[in-house]
Amino acid sequence: MRIRGLIRKEFLQIIRDPSSISIAFILPIILLLIFGYGVNLDAKHIKLGVVQQQPSVESQSFVSRFHRSEYFNTRNYLTVNDGQNAMQTGDIQALLILKSNFAREFHQTDAAPVQLLVNGVDSNTANLINGYVQGTWAEWLIAYGDARGIEFSQPVEQLTRIWFNSEINSRYFLVPGLIAIIMTLIGALLTSLVIAREWERGTMEALLVTPVSIQELLLSKVIPYFVLGMGGMLLSLVMALFLFEVPLRGALAWLLLSSAVFLWVALSMGILISTVGKTQFVAGQIAIIVTFLPAFLLSGFIFDIGSTPLFIQWVTHIVPARYFVALLQTEFLAGDILWVILPNLAALVLMGLVLTLIVLKKSYKRLD
Incomplete structure (x- = not known):
């Protein structure tokens, strides 16, 4: 009681x-x-600047991948200096530079026709941006090769599956x-x-x-x-x-x-x-x-x-x-x-x- x-x-x-x-x-x-x-720890609507030093069918095809992605909001710049100035002022978080030899060398495994500059103040976001761009590059290479019957030689074929939180x-x-x-x-x-x-x-x-x-x-x-x-x-x-x-x-x-x-x-x-x-x-x-x-x-x-x-x-x-x-x-x-x-x-x-x-x-x- x-x-x-x-x-x-x-x-x-x-x-x-x-x-x-x-x-x-x-x-x-x-x-x-x-x-x-x-x-929100997800990186979406990333402000990405794009510079095409010599536009081509291939570079436009690659850039269009970023335009259609929910993870990126792209802005085009005419020169690298314009893009770097935009990064310094905080207008963009990363700058993607497609070199003038992009159309000729992108299919060579030892070539690097793409340069990525990332704002590393927030290291977590920087790593996410780098991973997203690399993933977009790999997907575009496969899609481009399949459409033209070209097989790009890659040392490792990466097949990714997200467990437990597939939506990330x-x-x-x-x-x-x-x-x-x-x-x-x-x-x-x-x-x-x-x-x-x-x-x-x-x-x-x-x-x-x-x-x-x-x-x-x-x-x-x-x-x-x-x-x-x-x-x-x-x-x-x-x-x-x-x-x-x-x-x-x-x-x-x-x-x-x-x-x-x-x-x-x-x-x-x-x-x-x-x-x-x-x-x-x-x-x-x-x-x-x-x-x-x-x-x-x-x-x-x-x-x-x-x-x-x-x-x-x-x-x-x-x-x-x-x-x-x-x-x-x-x-x-x-x-x-x-x-x-x-x-x-x-x-x-x-x-x-x-x-x-x-x-x-x-x-x-x-x-x-």
Whole structure:
């Protein structure tokens, strides 16, 4: 009966507290809209300048490939100097120069009748532009040879097939990872702030002098925010599937189980933070530094963990969001791949057990 009353009291507090509802339901909507529509890692509509030093049928055929592509917005320049000036002023991102001997030497494997100048300030975009141009060149060579019965000798024939995200849509990559960030905020930040608020208002002291055990008190804090967190997760899932049309190739049961385990870890972290910082300001700062920033930067949400220094890769193993992001991306884009799901899920379970034991050890019914 006591635990039921405490849980009811927490639910009533949540209903009366607009900030809890906002963090659980309004914040996910805002973050998903910002990242889903505002952040795009795809390189499309690239501003490409083209210089044909001696126009020919072959050079026009090659350039027409870029005119018809959704990835490029082409601009023609008469001279190389004009194109380079346009790059310096930021009017174009890359300059494609077709040399005067293009028509004569493009079929020679040791010739380079095409020069590409790329703005390398953004290295990721520069690499994408270089790859797109090389791919367009290879496709045009094949099409040109097939139309004329010419076989171009190539040392390697490249056949490319994109797995898991065949549309190469960065939204499919970002939205599942963002769910991990949202649940980190709901679980760790919200829980730590709410408990710290009770310390500030003196209501926690009133609870500590009651016959309620510390286990009952902690459980009454966890259950309502677990329900709130899963509600926020379901809202994020609905938006991902129906608004952003991210495919869900795995079983919903595995996704919900993974989310529940991660939320358990996040709630445990929030309660542990509240035992250290008993004011909302301190608890909020600790939660951002310890949970949100690592989840954002070291989970693989945006940056590939494998491309980071070895020391950083080791550090990511203590970041719970790393395992949850891997689970989300696997469930959404690849499916029920158990040799990926089970190890990551086991790591989260282990973290949850360790954090729960620490919370129980650090929590006691004393005011000091």
